[in-house]
Amino acid sequence: MTDQSDRTLLEPAAGSRAGNRALSVTDSIREAILGGSVSAGERLNEVQLSKTLAVSRTPVRAALQALAGEGLLDYAPNRGFTVRDFPLPAIVDAYDIRAALEGVAARFAAERGLGAEEKALIERSLAAGDRLLERGSFEAGDLTTYRGINGDFHDALLAAARNRMLGEMIRICHHVPVSSSRNIVAFEYRDVRRRHDDHHRIYEAVIAQEPWRAEMLMREHVSSIKASLIRSLSQRQADHRGALQAAEVGKIA
């Protein structure tokens, strides 16, 4: 079976990122994976990809290797690349790992102290969240807005940790398909409010130069996201519509 290559899931040339073709090809394939266009365990055929993306095999191979480095693909010699499978337990585990790592990041940030710019960035994110939550309820689009705010907070704190390896590992955790907090949880107003309060407290601990308190709070913060995920998963399962909705949610954007 030559596989139906007509799935227009991968646009010919997304031309997304600057630099060279290999990089944009990498982005295209990554998006296809994270977006769920290609399923777990699926084998990625180099010639087929190169035809679809209208480039030669060379940048395709480069992209595949890069994605393997990011942990999204598996590689077997003489057998090429396959989409790595992330069973549910692994996804849940990713939150524990993220909790530990972001905890360390918060500790580092508290130890090192924040620069003026970092303070401004975080405070802006906190203020934006306050404003959004002021109304007491959510309207359409608010959740997406908060996702941005949330991301800004975490990114800023991570930057303040001033450790590249840590940043890369956390990024990997975020890129576990359907695992990122940006994709899944915080559906209800109350949850978001609670998490925003967490942000405030974490920031206070960091400003107060209380490294271990900052770490603990951040761990708890991320762990609570895991708890929400589990809750929403089991609830969805109870609705007997597990897989379907899960796929939907994954694409919430």
Added chain:
Amino acid sequence: MTDQSDRTLLEPAAGSRAGNRALSVTDSIREAILGGSVSAGERLNEVQLSKTLAVSRTPVRAALQALAGEGLLDYAPNRGFTVRDFPLPAIVDAYDIRAALEGVAARFAAERGLGAEEKALIERSLAAGDRLLERGSFEAGDLTTYRGINGDFHDALLAAARNRMLGEMIRICHHVPVSSSRNIVAFEYRDVRRRHDDHHRIYEAVIAQEPWRAEMLMREHVSSIKASLIRSLSQRQADHRGALQAAEVGKIA
């Protein structure tokens, strides 16, 4: 300056690993980096490498990308790969990250429980350590022997955590040049004895299915290695022979 390409640091064809050339090339270059044959910030020239290793540029490029994925190299479009710099603070940080990650691993292992084979592996490592420490002092080579035992213990526990991402991240921490516990610390008998006791206690916690205790113990265990590193570094600095001995120690094998 065309750079003296005569440094015979990279053997033509280590032929080390099975599979394809790209993999063995990867190993060769990695060893060169970890062994300190190429210095931080240095640019890796593809054609030069391909000549030295007697292969074409294709597997060399593949290897470089793989190593960039491992975090050992930096990549800039149209500018190739450079050896990533790990300043001392980053190396020290790596121990904190490792402590957090291995802590999570210990917790997972305790939660999941150990299989018969895993138990056997760990107990063998513990027994081997006991035997080695029985004499009350170290002779030549004992330290190297214990390094193996230590590695076995940590590897077995990591395997018991049954989480691939975690394993990969910890491996990255271990591969931070001159950062691995296998390369540096545990010089004195007393230190080793203490750490071996840690192992026993961690194992007990895991067996007793006490996840959080296992995590805490493991964190402390790895953190103590960091402390030893810092101590030995500052002592060495005090000896006014900093750089020289540091290089030596890095190669202790």
Added chain:
DNA sequence: GTCTTGAAAAATGTATTCACTTGATAGAGG
């Protein structure tokens, strides 16, 4: 003397070609 400019060299990016491995299929033999 310094800065700008441009051309040549060198290095990376991409495409193409050939080589080798793998896997499937069909046919012969039991």
Added chain:
DNA sequence: CCTCTATCAAGTGAATACATTTTTCAAGAC
């Protein structure tokens, strides 16, 4: 009818050729 084997198709691995970019360096202008 099953099994083993040979052959071929398909896919990955590696090498080479070509394109584009970066870097160097020297010549010329201010």
